[in-house]
Structure formats: structure tokens, C-alpha cells
Amino acid sequence: MLDLEVVPERSLGNEQWEFALGMPLAQAISILQKHCRIIKNVQVLYSEQTPLSHDLILNLTQDGIKLLFDATNQRLKVKIVGAFWDDVPLSLCVCLCFSGVHFNSQAIAPTIEQIDQSFGATHPGVYNAAEQLFHLNFRGLSFSFQLDSWNEAPKYEPNFAMGLASLQIPHGAMVKRMHIYTGNNLQETRAPAMPLACFLGNIYAECVDVLRDQAGPLGLKLRLLTAGCGPGVMGDAKVRCLERNIYFGDSCQDVLSALGSPHKVFYKSEDKMKIHSPSPHKQVPSKCNDYFFNYFTLGVDILFDSTNHLVKKFVLHTNYPGHYNFNIYHRCDFKIPLVIKKGADSQFEDCILTTYSKWDQIQELFGHPMEKPVVLHRSSSANNTNPFGSTFCFGLQRMIFEVMQNNHIASVTLYGVPRTTSQARHDSSNTH
Structure with missing residues (x-):
């Protein structure tokens, strides 16, 4: 049984790990994977068709804990601890303490008197007749008491002493x-x-803007967040915001200087999309392999040409649940300007595509259906299975959009005409 410390408005955890409010989804899953022998039977709950309309939930069924993550930014929003089965008391699911003192364990029942003793007085609670639950709220913390066996709903008596004693609730009411x-x-x-x-x-991307001209993308403008501390003083730690531009044609050294070392370097063994290339040499094997810099916390991959070691491709990942690569990358919150031709007089109009845009909305803006997509079916080399099904790749303005079956965009691959390093650096300095 887990023994956890409750910190209102902040966290739930112990000396080995903690689930902190604001924590990215990937870090919470990493904790669960690391302690899989202790924390078992974990479910991932999400809406398959409308993933942005409902919270993403990690359900620790054995321990009676639910972690609710915001569907948009995928950071921890609410932690719920409770008996999700009517016949199982909370004290048999998990041990809980506050300020080092237990208020729920196999030896201590979480009664309303125990909550009063552990947390002190608070404002009068609220009774929800539909749920038959009485909610008692502290700042950043609330307790719900089951009232289905009571004859009357609790009432607040203003003539009584303030605090829990002013509530007409039977003694022994359990959380x-x-x-x-x-x-x-x-x-x-x-x-x-x-x-x-x-x-x-690590560094994290607050947002990523695609830089482009009329023909297509030129590079990325990344707004980065990082936390460093002063020399030997953890109290000086602050979140810093940085802006960095990366262009097609930038060298390996340029990217390392701007973003730091990647989490992983991946060498391509094959190019499954090569068959769709118009080049007559597409079947000729290359003597050396192109390679990716994988920046997992940015949600970005950068492909370098193996010959001259210059940037030739960017891949932006949206990390939607139900995709084959879910939880490998953090969500990349990108904005991509699209150029749309309007009318016969060749006027152009700009629109912005984001991480949360749906592909059918983009097609409506162009006023005509796209060409038939390339069907992409990922599979593991171990068992050749993919439980999430195929995705569809559409080409548009030197970009490839990988679209899931629910019409959300799984990833965007950007291609560009390589620029000279000196030109890219000159443009970057003008941007600042």
C-alpha cells in the first residue's frame, strides 16, 4: 500500500517521487514506469474522437488515485484520491498524511472528526443533492463525504461555533x-x-512558430523555457525564457549552440517515403545515413544531411493520445502560416494552422480537396502490430501533414530549400 504525503495546491508523493500539479504528462508516466512493481494496474483514459474536449486521465486503479491532465497543455491539473468502488473503504487503498501526521491509514479512519483535527476549521461546506455528497473545501484541497445513508441533508447552523462543529453531520462520517x-x-x-x-x-518549448515565405517554410522560431540556478544556491532558481531561430541549411554546430545537446541521435536506416520521390536515383542506396537530432521535450526532430551536415528537415509532434508515438515527445505547440490563393485575381490570404487545428477545417479553407493521401502504417519491429491503425499523409506547400483518423494532426514534416549558413545567421541576427 502506498504511503503518501498530501501538500494542498502542490503535490501528492513520498521521498522517492511525487505527482506535482503542473507536471508534464510524460514525467508522470515515467514515474509510473519506474515504479511499476509497486504501482500496478494503470489505465490511460481519453476521448478517441474528441481528445481536446475531455481531460486526459491516468487511473491508478489499485491505489484509488486518478491524475487529471489538461487536454490542451498536457500538464497535471487535478489529483483525485478516493474509493472508486462502493464496497472498498479509502483506508484500504492508500495511506495519507499531512504535515507528517497520518489522517488516513489502516489504523486511522478518515472521519470528519479526523479531518477537523488534521486540517483545522474551514468555511461551511456545500451539499450536492444530486451526488448525495457533502463537499468540504480548503484552499487547494477538498473532501467529499458520502451521505446516502443519512436521513437528512446536513444543515449549517450559524449560532454554533464556526468550523466543522457548526455542521449538523453525524459523527463518524467518512471521506x-x-x-x-x-x-x-x-x-x-x-x-x-x-x-x-x-x-x-531540460529545455521546453512554450511555442514554436514556423518561419516561411510565399513558397514554403524557411525554419523555426522557438520560444524556450529553462530553469537554471545561481552558483550553489537553489533558492536563486528561476524560469528563463529564450528565443532561438533554426533555419534550413544551418549546421550541426549552429543547432547545438542554439538548443543544446539532443536527447538522442537517430540514424536513418531507410526512407520509406523515397518511393514517392520523382528523383530517378531514388532506388540507389546512399553510402551514409542521414541522422536526426531528437529533442523530446521540445516535440521536435531535426534531420541533417549526412554529406554536408546541414539541416534538411524539421518534424513537429502533437503527441495526441491514440497515435503510435504517443508519450515519446512532449506536445509541440506550433503555429504554421498557410498561404491561400483567393479569387481569380491571384490575391493571397494568410491563415494560421495550429497544433489543435483539424484537417477537414484546413481543406475547407482551400476550397478544394487535397490530392489522395499516402497511407502510413507504423509497426513495431518486434511484433509488426499497431493497435492504433494507419494515418494519412498530405503534402502542402513543402510540408507533409500526418493526419489521424479523428482528423487531428499527428505531426508536421517541413522541407525547405537549404540556405547558406551565412545567410541563415544574418537573418537570425536581424530577427533579434
Whole structure:
């Protein structure tokens, strides 16, 4: 049984790990994978057709814990601890303590008197008749008590002493559920900014803008977040915001200087899209392999040419659940300007495609259907299976959009005409 410390508005965890509000989804899953012998039977719950309309949930069924992640930014928003089975008390799911003192364990029942003793007085609670639950709220923390066996709903008596004693609730009422969140209102809570403790020496992309001209993309403008600390003083740690531009034709050294070392370098063994190339030499094997710099926390891959070691391709990942690569990359929050020709007088209009745009909406903007897509079916080399099905690749303005069956964009691959290094650096300096 897990023994966890509750910190209102912040976290739930122990000395080995903690689930902190604002934590990225990938870090929470990494904790679960690392402690899989202790934390078992984990479910990932999401909406397959409308993934942005419902929270993404990690359900720890054995321990009675649900972690709710914001569907847009994929950061931890709410932690729910409770008995999700009517016949199983909370005390048999998990041990909970506050400020080092247990208020729920096999020896201590989470009664309303125990909550009063552990957390002190608070504002009068709220009774929800539809749920038959009584909600008692502290800042960043709330407790729900089951009332289905009571004859009357609880009433607030203003003549009594303030605090829990002013509520006409039978002695021994047990906590059914506990919520940990940010702020005073559970219904209006939002995922906070990522805590400093979650940076772990990584850089994260707040947003990524695609730079382009009339013909197509030229490169990326990345707004980066990083947390460093002063020399020997953790208290000086602050989140810093940086802007970096990367262009087609930039060298390996340019990219390393701007973004730092990648999390992984991947050498391509084959190019499955080569058969669709118009080049007559597409079947001639290359003497050396192109390679990717994988920046997982940015949600970006950068492909370098193996001959001259210059950037030739960018890949932006949206990390939607239900995709084959889900949870490998953090979500890349990108903006891509598209040039749309309007009318017979050849006027052009710009529109912005984002991580959250749906492909059928983009086709409507162009006013005509795209060419037939290339069907992409990923599979593991171990068992050659893909439970999520195929995706569809559409080419548009030197970009390839990988579209899922729910019409959301899984990834965008950007191609460009390589520029000289001196030209790219000159443009970058003008941008700043």
C-alpha cells in the first residue's frame, strides 16, 4: 500500500517521487514506469474522437488515485484520491498524511472528526443533492463525504461555533473522495505553470512558430523555457525564457549552440517515403545515413544531411493520445502560416494552422480537396502490430501533414530549400 504525503495546491508523493500539479504528462508516466512493481494496474483514459474536449486521465486503479491532465497543455491539473468502488473503504487503498501526521491509514479512519483535527476549521461546506455528497473545501484541497445513508441533508447552523462543529453531520462520517488542485474553486481550476522541480535540466518549448515565405517554410522560431540556478544556491532558481531561430541549411554546430545537446541521435536506416520521390536515383542506396537530432521535450526532430551536415528537415509532434508515438515527445505547440490563393485575381490570404487545428477545417479553407493521401502504417519491429491503425499523409506547400483518423494532426514534416549558413545567421541576427 502506498504511503503518501498530501501538500494542498502542490503535490501528492513520498521521498522517492511525487505527482506535482503542473507536471508534464510524460514525467508522470515515467514515474509510473519506474515504479511499476509497486504501482500496478494503470489505465490511460481519453476521448478517441474528441481528445481536446475531455481531460486526459491516468487511473491508478489499485491505489484509488486518478491524475487529471489538461487536454490542451498536457500538464497535471487535478489529483483525485478516493474509493472508486462502493464496497472498498479509502483506508484500504492508500495511506495519507499531512504535515507528517497520518489522517488516513489502516489504523486511522478518515472521519470528519479526523479531518477537523488534521486540517483545522474551514468555511461551511456545500451539499450536492444530486451526488448525495457533502463537499468540504480548503484552499487547494477538498473532501467529499458520502451521505446516502443519512436521513437528512446536513444543515449549517450559524449560532454554533464556526468550523466543522457548526455542521449538523453525524459523527463518524467518512471521506469518500479527496481532490488536490490549485486555487479556491475546483470547478474553475487550471493546470499551473510547470514547477521548477520538473525541469530536470531540460529545455521546453512554450511555442514554436514556423518561419516561411510565399513558397514554403524557411525554419523555426522557438520560444524556450529553462530553469537554471545561481552558483550553489537553489533558492536563486528561476524560469528563463529564450528565443532561438533554426533555419534550413544551418549546421550541426549552429543547432547545438542554439538548443543544446539532443536527447538522442537517430540514424536513418531507410526512407520509406523515397518511393514517392520523382528523383530517378531514388532506388540507389546512399553510402551514409542521414541522422536526426531528437529533442523530446521540445516535440521536435531535426534531420541533417549526412554529406554536408546541414539541416534538411524539421518534424513537429502533437503527441495526441491514440497515435503510435504517443508519450515519446512532449506536445509541440506550433503555429504554421498557410498561404491561400483567393479569387481569380491571384490575391493571397494568410491563415494560421495550429497544433489543435483539424484537417477537414484546413481543406475547407482551400476550397478544394487535397490530392489522395499516402497511407502510413507504423509497426513495431518486434511484433509488426499497431493497435492504433494507419494515418494519412498530405503534402502542402513543402510540408507533409500526418493526419489521424479523428482528423487531428499527428505531426508536421517541413522541407525547405537549404540556405547558406551565412545567410541563415544574418537573418537570425536581424530577427533579434
